[in-house]
Amino acid sequence: MSTGTPSSPLSEADWERLRTAATEAMAHAYAPYSQYPVGAAALTEDGRLVSGCNVENAAYGVVLCAECTLIGELHMTGGGRLRAFYCVDGQGSILMPCGRCRQLLHEHRGPDLELMTTSGIRTMDQVLPDAFGPEDLLR
Numbered sequence: 364m365s366t367g368t369p370s371s372p373l374s375e376a377d378w379e380r381l382r383t384a385a386t387e388a389m390a391h392a393y394a395p396y397s398q399y400p401v402g403a404a405a406l407t408e409d410g411r412l413v414s415g416c417n418v419e420n421a422a423y424g425v426v427l428c429a430e431c432t433l434i435g436e437l438h439m440t441g442g443g444r445l446r447a448f449y450c451v452d453g454q455g456s457i458l459m460p461c462g463r464c465r466q467l468l469h470e471h472r473g474p475d476l477e478l479m480t481t482s483g484i485r486t487m488d489q490v491l492p493d494a495f496g497p498e499d500l501l502r
């Protein structure tokens with residue numbers, strides 16, 4: 364849960380830990396249809412590491428992106444908000460989250476969420492500007 368106090372800065376070691384965890388998660392992908400494994404990892408505001416891999420289905424549209432299973436683990440391990448996020452493809456290279464998953468990450472972001480992207484470290488607002496969110500439902 365966000366406390367409103369500034370988060371401590373992320374270190375090179377934090378990003379390296381995330382890259383390693385995302386790459387390990389990618390090795391668990393179930394992607395027999397696309398042959399495109401994806402892994403994702405995130406740090407929560409309270410310092411937990413959560414990760415996920417894509418899980419495909421014979422009914423192609425039923426695919427779960429790596430971010431979906433990561434968010435499942437987030438909730439299964441205590442919930443809270445995301446502080447840092449990293450996603451990789453089958454080569455271990457940085458992968459941009461798809462549009463749907465940007466929305467998913469937005470829902471679970473902490474105020475200081477940083478994402479590793481192909482153009483460097485970015486904020487949620489940079490990756491999904493003018494986002495629709497829970498507060499829109501209250502208007």
Ligand code: THU
Pocket residue numbers: 394397399400401416417418419426427428429430459460461464
């Ligand atoms: N994929 C993800 O897991 N996350 C993304 O953000 C982009 C796409 C997966 C879905 C599908 O299993 C495969 O990549 C090819 O689209």
